Amino acid sequence: MIETARYNIQTKEWVAIFEVKTGSPVIISVPHDGLPFNSFSGLFEPRKVGHKGRDRNVWSVAKDVINLSSSHAVRGLMPRTLVDYNRAWPKGINYYPLTQKEVHTALDDARLVLAYLHYHMTIDRLIKRSLRQFGNKTLLIDLHGFKNSPPYSPEGGYDLILGTGNRITVPHGDVDKRLAEFMTERGYQVFLPTDITNGPQEDWYSADFITRRHSEKHRINAIQVEIASRFRESGAYALGARLSSDFAEFIRSHCSA
Numbered sequence: 677m678i679e680t681a682r683y684n685i686q687t688k689e690w691v692a693i694f695e696v697k698t699g700s701p702v703i704i705s706v707p708h709d710g711l712p713f714n715s716f717s718g719l720f721e722p723r724k725v726g727h728k729g730r731d732r733n734v735w736s737v738a739k740d741v742i743n744l745s746s747s748h749a750v751r752g753l754m755p756r757t758l759v760d761y762n763r764a765w766p767k768g769i770n771y772y773p774l775t776q777k778e779v780h781t782a783l784d785d786a787r788l789v790l791a792y793l794h795y796h797m798t799i800d801r802l803i804k805r806s807l808r809q810f811g812n813k814t815l816l817i818d819l820h821g822f823k824n825s826p827p828y829s830p831e832g833g834y835d836l837i838l839g840t841g842n843r844i845t846v847p848h849g850d851v852d853k854r855l856a857e858f859m860t861e862r863g864y865q866v867f868l869p870t871d872i873t874n875g876p877q878e879d880w881y882s883a884d885f886i887t888r889r890h891s892e893k894h895r896i897n898a899i900q901v902e903i904a905s906r907f908r909e910s911g912a913y914a915l916g917a918r919l920s921s922d923f924a925e926f927i928r929s930h931c932s933a
Contacts, residue, residue, distance in 0.1 A: 678694060678739065678742065678743060679743060682696060682697060682698075682746055683695060683696060683697065684697055687753070688794060689790050689791045689794035689795075690710075690752070690753040690754045690791040690794075691750060691751070691752060691753065691791065691794050691795050691798055692749075692750070692751040692753055693749075693750055693798055694742060694748060694749040694750075694751075695748055695802065696746050696747065696748055698746075699805060699806065699809045699810070700746055700747050700748050700806065700810075700931065701806050701809070701810035701813040701814050701815060701930070701931055702745065702747040702748065702806075702814075702815050702816075702817065702927050702930065702931065703747065703748045703749070703750065703799060703802045703803060703806065703814075703815070703816050703817070704738050704741065704742060704747050704748065704749045704750070704817050704819060705749075705750050705761075705799060705816065705817065705818040705819065705886055706731075706734055706735050706738050706749065706750070706751040706752065706819050707752045707756075707760070707761035707762045707795070707818065707820075707886060708729075708730060708731035708734065708752075708756050708760075708761075708762065708820060708821075709730060709731045709732065709733065709734040709735040709738075709751070709821075710730070710751070710752050710753045710754050710755050710756065711753050711754070711755055712730070712755060713728075713755040713757040713758070715755075716754075716755060716757075716758060720758050720785045720787060720788060721758075721784050721785035722757050722758060722784070722785075723756075723757060723758065723759075723760065723780070723783060723784050724784055725778065725780040726760055726763065726778070726780040727756070727760075728755075728756050728757040729756065730755065730756055731819075731820050731821035731908075732821065732908060733821070733908035733909070733916070734819050734820060734821045734903060734908060735751055736908070736916060737819070737903060737907065737908065737916055737919060737920050737923075738751070738819050740916075740917065740920035740921070740924070741920050741923050741924045741927065743924075744920065744921060744924030744925075744928075745923075745924040745925075745927040745928050745931070746931075747817075747927055748802045748806075750795065750798050750799055750802070752791075752795050753791075754788065754791050754792075758783065758785065758788055759782060759783045759788050759791055759792050760780075760782050760783070761782065761792060761795045761796070761886065762782075762818070762820075762884045762885050762886050763780060763781055763782040763884070763885050764781060764782065764885050764889070765781045765782040765783060765789070765792055766781060767781065768780050768781045769885065771841065771882065771883070771884060771885075771888065772878050772882070782885075796886075796889075796890075799816070799886070799890055800890070800893070800894075803816065803890060803894050803896060804894070807894065807896070812848040812849075812896070812897075813930070813931075813933075814894075814896045814897070815851060815896070815897050815898070815899070815930065816886075816887065816890050816891070816896060816897070816898040816899070817898075817899055817901055818883075818886045818887045818898065818899070818900045818901065819901050819903065820881070820900060820901065820902045820903070821902065821903050821904075821905060821908055822837065822881060822902045822903070822904060822905065823904075823905045825904070826867070826879070826880040826881075829865075829867070830865055832865065833865070833904060834865045834866065834867045834904060835859075835864040835865045835866065835903075835904050835906075835907070835919075836859055836864055836865075836866045836867070836901060836902065836903060836904070837866075837867045837880070837881045837901075837902040838852055838855065838856060838866065838867065838868050838869065838899055838900070838901060838902075839869065839879075839881045839882050839883030839884075839887060839899065839900030839901075839902065840852050840869055840882075840883055840887070840898075840899055840900070841869075841882055841883045841887070841888055842869045842870060842878075842879065842882065843869060843870070844888070844891075845883055845887050845888055845891035845892075845897065845898045845899065846891075846897045846898075846899070847891070847895055847896075847897065848896075848897055849897070851897050851899070851930065852868065852897075852899055853868065854926075854930075855899065855926055856868040858922075858925075858926045858929075859922060859923070859926070862922045864919075864922075867879075869882065881900065881902045882900075883898075883899075883900040884900065886898075886900070887899065887900040903919070907919045
């Protein structure tokens with residue numbers, strides 16, 4: 677349960693917003709753990725192209741993090757089958773020029789444009805508020821979940837993958853490196869991208885529209901954080917709770933630095 681004494685909470689245009697009353701330099705975005713598609717089946721036109729899977733239980737992790745760290749949060753409630761908040765609209769953008777991944781847009785049903793735009797306008801508003809209060813300490817964290825580890829993973833796979841477009845979305849300092857070091861010290865396997873991509877293809881989960889668009893638009897630090905499925909599975913409460921606690925501790929240290 678979110679502590680309402682600390683937050684202004686509202687739902688508008690299928691976006692749930694948790695705004696810290698006193699302000700925060702950290703905004704957490706959860707675009708792919710919305711409501712189940714069967715709640716909307718037959719009402720809207722599904723997306724024809726692109727992944728439609730739900731990042732199940734990412735919101736459960738995010739909810740614990742914001743309770744423990746007093747961060748703003750934005751959760752998209754539309755299922756990914758209808759709206760992918762982490763894609764551009766009305767034209768798609770290819771961030772993977774080497775592998776030429778299929779380019780697709782955020783939605784195909786024009787009736788859902790307001791929900792999509794409101795998600796990004798809310799992030800814009802919270803970033804502007806944070807910049808006024810905290811300047812370059814402002815940090816956008818876009819939370820996702822992954823099932824398959826990249827082929828370059830260590831034995832057992834990664835626990836966390838940090839996506840910054842190979843550090844193009846961290847224009848101020850080294851918050852990505854500090855996050856990786858902090859979580860590694862607590863026993864997690866963390867992938868941290870380098871400044872230059874080598875090899876025949878880009879890093880997996882290298883950050884997409886939300887991270888890149890808002891970092892470029894506002895010149896802020898932004899990190900796409902991918903969480904392995906073992907922390908989000910049913911029955912993995914202890915693992916998920918520990919991850920949330922450690923992640924929140926890093927955010928508190930970032931806020932107080």
